[in-house]
Amino acid sequence: MGRFIVRRLVGMVFVLFAISVLTFAIFNVIPNGDPALRLAGRSQNPQVVETVRHQWGFDKPVYVQYAKTMGKVFDGSLISYTTQTNVLKEIRHDITRTFALAIGAAIMWMVFAMGLGLFTALRAGRFSDRFLTVLALVGISMPVFWLGALLSYYLGFKANIFPNGGYVPLDQNPAQWAYHLILPWFALSVLFIGVYSRLLRSNILDTINEDFVRTARAKGLSERRVLVRHVLRNSLIPVISLWGLDFAAIIGGGAIVTESVFDIGGVGSYAADSIQALDVPPVMALTMFIAFFVVFFNAVVDIMYAWLDPRIRLQ
Amino acid sequence: MNGEHLLDVRDLGVSFATEDGVVRAVDNVSFTLDADEVLAIVGESGSGKSVTTMTLLGLTRGVNARFEGTATFRDTELISAGDEQIRRVRGNEIAMIFQDPMTALDPVYRVGDQIVEQIRAHRSDMSKAQALDRTVELMEQVGIPRARDRVRAYPHEFSGGMRQRVMIAMALSCDPSILIADEPTTALDVTIQAQILQRIKDLRESGGMAVIMVTHDLGVVADVADRIAVMYGGRIVEQGTLDEIFYDPQHPYTWGLLGSITRVDRPRPRRLPSIPGLPPSLLAPPEGCHFRPRCPFEFDKCPQLPALEQRIQTPGHRDRCWLTPDEKKQLRDVGEGRIGLAVDGTVTA
Numbered sequence: 132m133g134r135f136i137v138r139r140l141v142g143m144v145f146v147l148f149a150i151s152v153l154t155f156a157i158f159n160v161i162p163n164g165d166p167a168l169r170l171a172g173r174s175q176n177p178q179v180v181e182t183v184r185h186q187w188g189f190d191k192p193v194y195v196q197y198a199k200t201m202g203k204v205f206d207g208s209l210i211s212y213t214t215q216t217n218v219l220k221e222i223r224h225d226i227t228r229t230f231a232l233a234i235g236a237a238i239m240w241m242v243f244a245m246g247l248g249l250f251t252a253l254r255a256g257r258f259s260d261r262f263l264t265v266l267a268l269v270g271i272s273m274p275v276f277w278l279g280a281l282l283s284y285y286l287g288f289k290a291n292i293f294p295n296g297g298y299v300p301l302d303q304n305p306a307q308w309a310y311h312l313i314l315p316w317f318a319l320s321v322l323f324i325g326v327y328s329r330l331l332r333s334n335i336l337d338t339i340n341e342d343f344v345r346t347a348r349a350k351g352l353s354e355r356r357v358l359v360r361h362v363l364r365n366s367l368i369p370v371i372s373l374w375g376l377d378f379a380a381i382i383g384g385g386a387i388v389t390e391s392v393f394d395i396g397g398v399g400s401y402a403a404d405s406i407q408a409l410d411v412p413p414v415m416a417l418t419m420f421i422a423f424f425v426v427f428f429n430a431v432v433d434i435m436y437a438w439l440d441p442r443i444r445l446q
Numbered sequence: 447m448n449g450e451h452l453l454d455v456r457d458l459g460v461s462f463a464t465e466d467g468v469v470r471a472v473d474n475v476s477f478t479l480d481a482d483e484v485l486a487i488v489g490e491s492g493s494g495k496s497v498t499t500m501t502l503l504g505l506t507r508g509v510n511a512r513f514e515g516t517a518t519f520r521d522t523e524l525i526s527a528g529d530e531q532i533r534r535v536r537g538n539e540i541a542m543i544f545q546d547p548m549t550a551l552d553p554v555y556r557v558g559d560q561i562v563e564q565i566r567a568h569r570s571d572m573s574k575a576q577a578l579d580r581t582v583e584l585m586e587q588v589g590i591p592r593a594r595d596r597v598r599a600y601p602h603e604f605s606g607g608m609r610q611r612v613m614i615a616m617a618l619s620c621d622p623s624i625l626i627a628d629e630p631t632t633a634l635d636v637t638i639q640a641q642i643l644q645r646i647k648d649l650r651e652s653g654g655m656a657v658i659m660v661t662h663d664l665g666v667v668a669d670v671a672d673r674i675a676v677m678y679g680g681r682i683v684e685q686g687t688l689d690e691i692f693y694d695p696q697h698p699y700t701w702g703l704l705g706s707i708t709r710v711d712r713p714r715p716r717r718l719p720s721i722p723g724l725p726p727s728l729l730a731p732p733e734g735c736h737f738r739p740r741c742p743f744e745f746d747k748c749p750q751l752p753a754l755e756q757r758i759q760t761p762g763h764r765d766r767c768w769l770t771p772d773e774k775k776q777l778r779d780v781g782e783g784r785i786g787l788a789v790d791g792t793v794t795a
Contacts, residue, residue, distance in 0.1 A: 342549040349503055349544075350564040350616065351537035354529065360563075361552050368554075441600040442553055 132434075139430040143423070150422045151204075151415065155197050158411045165189075166212045166411065204416050213410045222398060222416060228298050229397035231308070232389065233381045235316040240323035241374060247324065248331025249363060255336060263328075270325035279318040279392035286314060296394035315393040319386060323377060327370060334366035341365070368439045375432035376425075383421035452519070452656055453479040453502075453624060459514035460494075460501050469728045471497045473680040475515075476754070479624065484650065484657040486667040486688075488703065489677035492725050495660045496545075498677070499626045501525070503540055504532040519624070538568040541617035545629040547609035551601040557609075558582075558597025561616045568620045584615040588645055607638035614645060621653070628660045643669055664707050668692065676700050679726045679736030682754055686763035696758065696765035696774055699737045735766065743769060743777055 167184035168175070184190050188199055203209040209218040247263060254260040287295040293314050299307040338344065339362050347361045348354075377385075387399030398417065405413035437443045460472035472494040479485050487495045500506045502517050502524055517524040522535060536542075544550045551560060558581050565577040572580070578597065585593035588611040601609055610630060617625055627646060631639035647670055650657055659670060667674060667688070674691040676684040676699065684697040695701055702721040708714070723740035732738050734749040741748070747768040756764050758771045769777065 342544060342546060343552040345500075345505060346544060346550045346613075346616075347552065348505055349536055349542045351533050351535070351567050351620075352563065353533060353567075356567075364554060365552070440554055442602045 135434070136430070139433070143426045143430070146426050147419060147422055151201060151419055152197070154415055154418045155193075155200065155411070158409070158414065159193055159196075161409075169212055170215075200412065200415055203412070204419060209412045209416055211405070211410050211413050213408045218413045218416045221401060221413070222420060225396060225398040225401050226420075227300070228395050229382060229386060229390065229399060231298075231301065231312060232315055232319065232386050232395060232397060233378060235309075235312055236319040236323075236381065236386075237374065237378045239316050240320035240327060243320065243324045244327030244331055244370075245363070245367075247328035248335060248366075249358065251328065252332045252335035252339070253358075255332070267325040267329050270321045271329075273321060275318055275322065275388045276392055278321060279315070279389055282314045282318055283393060296392075298395045315389050315395060318392070319381070319389045327373075330373070331366055331370055334369060335362055338362050338366045364439070368436070371435055371439060372432045375428045375435065379425040379428035382424045451478040452481045452483075453517065455498075455502070455515070455517040457515035458498065458501065458517060458525070459512075460497050460506060461512045462506075463510040463512070464729075467729050470731070471680055471728060472501065474754075475677075475680075475682055477675050477682065477685065479656050479658060481623065481656050482650070482654055484659060484670050484672045486659045486661060486671035486674045487677055488661060488664065488667055488674055490662060490725050492728070493677040494680040494728075495677050496628050499542070499628055499658055499660055502626070503536050503542060504529075505542075534568070537564050537617075537622070538620045539622055540624040540626060541620065541622040542626040542628065543610070543613045543617050543630045546633045547606050547613055548633065550613055551609055553601055556598050556600055557604065557612045558585075558599075561585075561597075561612070561619055564616055565619050580619065581615070584619055585612070587618070587649075588612075588615045589641070590615070606634055607642065610634060610638075610642055611645070614642070614649075618649060618653070622655060624656045624658065625650075626658045626660070629662070630659075631666060632661070632663070639666075646670065664703060676703065679731055680728055681736060681766065683737065683767070684765040685754065686760070690760055690763045694758075694760070694763070695778065696763070696771070697737075697767045698741050698743055698769075698777075700765075701778055702740075735768075743773075745769075 165180075165184075167180050167187065167189050170187060171180045171183045188196055191199075200209070204219075207217070207219045210216070211218055211221075247267070251260045251263050282293075283296060287293045294311050297311055299311050301308045344357060344361055347357045352360075382398075384399050384402055386397060387403055389395070390397040390399045391403075398420075401413065402417045402421075405417065455478070456476050458472055458475040459470070462469045462471060475494070475498055477485065487498065489495045497506055501513065502519075504524065504527065513525050515525065519535065519540065522531065524532065524535065527535070551557065555563075558578060561581040561584065562574065562577040565572060565580060566574070569577070581597055582593045585596060590596055590608060590611050596604075601612070604612065610633075614630075625646070630646070631642050634642060643666060646657065646659075649655065657670070659666065661667060671688050673687050674685070675682045676691065676697065678699050684691065684695065684700050686694075686696075691700060692704065695704055699721075702719075705719045706721060708718060721740055726732055726736050726739065732749075734751045735741070735744075738744050738748045745768070750768075752766045752768050754764050754766045756762070757767075767774070
């Protein structure tokens with residue numbers, strides 16, 4: 132286990148290095164305008180531009196620029212070229228919002244998917260199963276921007292049951308925090324509830340015919356215990372790995388649309404704005420940050436996998 | 447409610463609705479089991495032997511299953527018992543060992559925990575530590591070395607034979623009155639088979655437990671059984687003691703079964719005899735005797751179903767065949783060991 136974590140950490144360093152080099156290289160190759168020109172502001176005095184270029188190190192070789200930028204990523208002094216604000220401060224501000232959205236949604240869709248998956252599997256072929264299957268497909272087919280807008284308009288703006296977008300920090304008012312996030316959580320979850328409940332349903336139907344489930348029944352366990360401890364537990368193994376990856380994907384930009392529909396202002400919208408402005412420092416920092424989470428959650432998934440399925444050994 | 451038998455199965459019938467029609471997997475099966483007795487249920491794959499035993503524990507219940515008849519265990523009628531009632535019998539009073547030990551244990555839990563789980567399902571007064579001690583004891587009893595350490599192992603760390611021992615330890619954990627062993631040695635090596643059978647025999651002798659052994663292996667039957675029920679096409683075709691079935695078989699199907707094992711006390715045939723044809727489809731079974739299409743001695747009475755009844759002098763020895771005892775004796779002397787095989791060794795039908 133310890134060796135596994137160390138190996139994963141070393142691997143993570145390499146992945147992050149490769150990604151940072153690639154991202155930096157891309158932004159140096161594509162026509163993105165001279166950053167010195169942007170930083171020099173309105174005054175296009177060549178001398179000023181030259182000074183800025185020298186001050187910011189744009190006249191240095193690319194690898195020196197890369198090293199400097201990366202150094203700034205790590206010491207937290209990275210400054211945006213366009214807004215000239217501290218990048219990491221911005222990310223830190225936005226990330227709590229993205230996390231609040233992603234964690235809540237991930238829990239919501241897993242809970243709903245487990246309930247629906249178990250319910251439909253136990254009623255496979257009956258009307259309720261077919262009805263929920265159609266419902267799941269509808270959920271999968273509904274785009275977030277449309278569903279989010281509908282929810283926000285009808286339940287928020289018109290019926291006034293929920294707030295019309297916005298975000299309240301958790302430490303300020305936990306009740307308001309949750310209240311403001313219910314609609315976004317739901318909007319983001321619908322697709323995943325559909326996918327996960329279908330996946331779980333088929334996994335459960337496979338597992339329920341396994342010999343060990345028959346053994347569990349023959350042992351005299353209650354049906355509830357058989358279903359939860361033996362059937363559901365074994366059916367969840369493949370779903371859990373997907374869960375970790377989807378969660379990482381949501382942190383890494385999968386929630387952009389939800390963030391902007393409900394005006395949450397998470398890290399996704401920051402990334403979108405920065406890329407549009409070809410603003411290298413935030414893009415670099417965000418890419419590193421997203422890559423970190425993807426790699427990190429991959430490792431978490433592997434650890435959970437070994438924990439859920441002892442046949443998999445971590446070495 | 448009867449003082450005579452530990453288990454009394456009467457006219458048990460099990461049908462399953464499938465997409466192709468209704469399958470009558472078990473038809474009119476009756477047998478009894480006394481304490482300390484080993485009953486072997488013998489038959490080919492698909493003869494209904496597993497369905498019969500699983501039905502006793504309610505393991506075949508489902509939306510597509512229909513049941514008839516009764517199975518009375520002590521004061522409990524198992525077929526109509528409620529879910530909670532049958533749950534209390536399962537694993538506690540009647541325990542079951544299944545055919546394939548490789549898949550019968552849940553891969554994600556430690557073997558010890560799986561046994562503890564069963565003990566605690568029925569002995570709620572036992573603490574976890576007590577149940578674990580009992581588990582170690584049971585695992586030692588079935589011959590698992592270093593049981594104290596091995597309770598923490600996962601099923602995939604065990605060989606097939608060891609897993610079957612775990613299954614046996616689990617089955618014995620609540621001191622059941624009846625142990626149902628559904629082909630317990632089919633998936634195991636021959637040497638392990640012998641060990642496992644010996645284990646079951648030892649346990650029966652020491653534990654005062656009745657055993658229902660479901661198998662198609664007549665070698666196993668000869669080794670452990672007191673009485674035998676031969677099943678074919680969902681019905682019991684012959685029933686009697688070990689000696690009666692092995693030395694005085696009445697039903698042509700039994701002759702065929704006995705003829706298709708190798709025996710050291712007979713000259714070795716050039717080819718191992720087999721019963722020609724296939725077991726009947728239970729979707730559209732033949733009228734009357736199910737063995738009729740494969741039986742070399744079929745005659746005009748056979749399309750009517752013969753009852754399972756005593757037809758010879760020995761009480762308790764019953765069969766479902768219209769041939770008279772004399773005819774049987776005569777035909778068997780020619781046919782036994784040779785059904786489906788002519789004297790010169792060529793296959794006939």
